[in-house]
Amino acid sequence: MGAVTTAAAMTAVPACSPAPSGSLSGPSASGPAPAGGSATGPATAPAFPESTGQPSGPRPLYLGTYTSAEGGGTGIGLAVYDPATGAVTGRGTLTGVTDPSYLAVHPDGRTLYAVCEGQDGKVTAIRLADRRVLGARSTGGAGPCHLSVHPTGRWLLSANYTSGSVAVHPIDDSGALGERTDLVTHSGPPGPGQQGPHAHQVVTSPDGGHVLAVDLGTDTVHTYRLDTRTGRLTEVARARTRPGAGPRHLTFHPGGRFAYLANEVDNTIAVCAYAPDTGRLTIGEPQSTGAEEGTNFPAQFLVTDDGRFAYLANRGHNSLARYAVEADGARLRLLGTTPVAGDFPRQIALSPDGGLLFAANQRSGTVSVFRVDRASGALRRAGEPYASPLAVCALPL
Numbered sequence: 010m011g012a013v014t015t016a017a018a019m020t021a022v023p024a025c026s027p028a029p030s031g032s033l034s035g036p037s038a039s040g041p042a043p044a045g046g047s048a049t050g051p052a053t054a055p056a057f058p059e060s061t062g063q064p065s066g067p068r069p070l071y072l073g074t075y076t077s078a079e080g081g082g083t084g085i086g087l088a089v090y091d092p093a094t095g096a097v098t099g100r101g102t103l104t105g106v107t108d109p110s111y112l113a114v115h116p117d118g119r120t121l122y123a124v125c126e127g128q129d130g131k132v133t134a135i136r137l138a139d140r141r142v143l144g145a146r147s148t149g150g151a152g153p154c155h156l157s158v159h160p161t162g163r164w165l166l167s168a169n170y171t172s173g174s175v176a177v178h179p180i181d182d183s184g185a186l187g188e189r190t191d192l193v194t195h196s197g198p199p200g201p202g203q204q205g206p207h208a209h210q211v212v213t214s215p216d217g218g219h220v221l222a223v224d225l226g227t228d229t230v231h232t233y234r235l236d237t238r239t240g241r242l243t244e245v246a247r248a249r250t251r252p253g254a255g256p257r258h259l260t261f262h263p264g265g266r267f268a269y270l271a272n273e274v275d276n277t278i279a280v281c282a283y284a285p286d287t288g289r290l291t292i293g294e295p296q297s298t299g300a301e302e303g304t305n306f307p308a309q310f311l312v313t314d315d316g317r318f319a320y321l322a323n324r325g326h327n328s329l330a331r332y333a334v335e336a337d338g339a340r341l342r343l344l345g346t347t348p349v350a351g352d353f354p355r356q357i358a359l360s361p362d363g364g365l366l367f368a369a370n371q372r373s374g375t376v377s378v379f380r381v382d383r384a385s386g387a388l389r390r391a392g393e394p395y396a397s398p399l400a401v402c403a404l405p406l
Contacts, residue, residue, distance in 0.1 A: 073404070087102060145193065230249075248292050298321060317329065356368075376400050
């Protein structure tokens, strides 16, 4: 279960080749235009309000998909959501970006970044004010499936799943990307059933001191120091899971001394202790995902801003597991699971104010929205799921 889980997998995926300016398909109340449709309508999207983190009318929602897969989309889906009700309304599609399967936004909220998950991997920058594609840069690898912006806002980090490497690109004052400053290829013996390294995620620790890359193929989490002057990575530590765990996604507790790891292959999670001074990660014993019956592939963790609750997306079981966070982040206690109302929740995200949780359901082509009870962490579905072709990422701003 790698980065691409559709029938198209990684075969014959075209390179990302954005146009000088992204074009927009017409607005839709039910979702982006069908796959294969031509882009029509205005050249720019209707303006969204700037993201403030507080509910204040409709907020922007960006949707990632696969454009080269059967039943996929035609670009990045554009929508808005009501922060009070969770209702989602389609606003068309930003075309000109191929296989934008994962999205991230710059800390200043002005630029959107997307991976182009093909054999010739690329990352693309889009200016949100006018939806203009600022250009694409090569990741130096194949199948980039995750990216994140360093807290300084000066560096974009991306993980190449197929080639098992991590890339760094500089970000200029306009939000555009410069030429790659580093590419680190993982090494080490592959885990059971794996053929080599598969970098699945790259994220910066809350203190900003280290960059951590999760590698499913070698059952390893690599810790690097990023030279913020040169954009170069230096490895300082490695943490190994038990063989065959297949680690996929790591999320830090706000306190910065613990993190939670979703192990895709053996259907477990683990609490990890993190040492900010050295960057060393200590992986704890495997715990339940709440989905022991049938085949399940845990995908992504979320932690609430107050550090009281954590959520896990379960693909196969098609549920969201809810955990109480205890002992200042050192312990997770499973509270139960909530049906996701979709098939194969690939990614989950909280709205900036923490009041809503979005789940991108890949196989059903839907995005489910839940209201979050701040006191109990309980989830309550907010209306019917929103239709979006091969929904693999939902990014609410």
